[in-house]
Amino acid sequence: MDTTRLLNIVSPLLDWFSVSARDLPWRRDREPYHVWLSEIMLQQTRVEAVKGYYARFLAAAPDVFALAALPEDVLLKLWEGLGYYNRARNLQKCAKVLSEHGGRFPETKDGLLALPGVGDYTAGAIASICFEQPCAAVDGNVLRVCTRVLEDFTPIDDAAFKKALAEALGKVYPKGRCGDFTQALMELGATVCAPNGEPKCEVCPIAEHCLARAHGTTGKLPVKKPKKARREEARTVFHLRCGDHTAVQKRPAKGLLAGLWELPNTEGLLSEAEAGAYLSGLELGDTRLRAARDGEHIFTHIRWALRCYTVECEKMPGTFTWVSDEQLKGEIGLPTAFRQFIE
Numbered sequence: 001m002d003t004t005r006l007l008n009i010v011s012p013l014l015d016w017f018s019v020s021a022r023d024l025p026w027r028r029d030r031e032p033y034h035v036w037l038s039e040i041m042l043q044q045t046r047v048e049a050v051k052g053y054y055a056r057f058l059a060a061a062p063d064v065f066a067l068a069a070l071p072e073d074v075l076l077k078l079w080e081g082l083g084y085y086n087r088a089r090n091l092q093k094c095a096k097v098l099s100e101h102g103g104r105f106p107e108t109k110d111g112l113l114a115l116p117g118v119g120d121y122t123a124g125a126i127a128s129i130c131f132e133q134p135c136a137a138v139d140g141n142v143l144r145v146c147t148r149v150l151e152d153f154t155p156i157d158d159a160a161f162k163k164a165l166a167e168a169l170g171k172v173y174p175k176g177r178c179g180d181f182t183q184a185l186m187e188l189g190a191t192v193c194a195p196n197g198e199p200k201c202e203v204c205p206i207a208e209h210c211l212a213r214a215h216g217t218t219g220k221l222p223v224k225k226p227k228k229a230r231r232e233e234a235r236t237v238f239h240l241r242c243g244d245h246t247a248v249q250k251r252p253a254k255g256l257l258a259g260l261w262e263l264p265n266t267e268g269l270l271s272e273a274e275a276g277a278y279l280s281g282l283e284l285g286d287t288r289l290r291a292a293r294d295g296e297h298i299f300t301h302i303r304w305a306l307r308c309y310t311v312e313c314e315k316m317p318g319t320f321t322w323v324s325d326e327q328l329k330g331e332i333g334l335p336t337a338f339r340q341f342i343e
């Protein structure tokens, strides 16, 4: 890998970052807890959306000790809508380990990697931003910028390529400004060498060092391996109402959305008649169908085609947990796949 070319981008990128960095809540200090939390949230969600989650999360869990002590339902409620709920559980697992060691984060990448749920990217981000270690944090933004600068057509989902790029970047990290360099690369990828549409090469601080720009190949980079088609599944969901109460239940402890709350549901897209027959076996007393709605939810590997029936019920059998509207809003963390039908 051409480390000289990477070295050439360091200084212009840092100069640009000094004047162009966005003012983001998690950038106001270099507290590892703040950097860690924001990086995990940003792995799956846009910056604007993360701001609200980040503020609410910090209000409820201002440090690792508070996070370690959060009841699971509260934790999952705070994460509701972000998806990838195992990340929230891993955050807490990690907070528990940290709180047994005085709440201090390890300062080296290897030390960070030994924590539960902390991978290469997060370890690199914390080590460089909080502890000024020359460790790259290679995410999609950094991969995009670097493959364009180097005009490298290796698929970016190739783990060996990611590792090689992290090593090459590590060699050019500027002493004393490691944290800035990590953030500058991410920032350029997020705001200038952006993922959708044309990159803004005309305002890019490293344009003169970029091979893809020179050769007109920016639109062909980065290269990704073809994605596997998502598995299609169909489910009928029941929004069962009795007065101001709604029926919910816990999902199995393993598998998709493990251990989270859900609305009762069954396989297939049932017709009204089929739904009525299904409900008649649930001891709900007289039922009245109030609304039907189709929707979908997309996971990484699966697409759910969904049909939801809102049903007024006469009885509240103990096979379900019946929660009030207030509880549903404030306490019960319901994944978006289901919540879309009650809002």
Ligand code: SF4
Pocket: 145, 148, 149, 192, 193, 194, 199, 200, 201, 202, 204, 205, 206, 207, 208, 210, 212, 213, 218
């Ligand atoms: S010149 Fe264009 S393609 Fe190259 S790094 Fe800058 S924005 Fe990206």
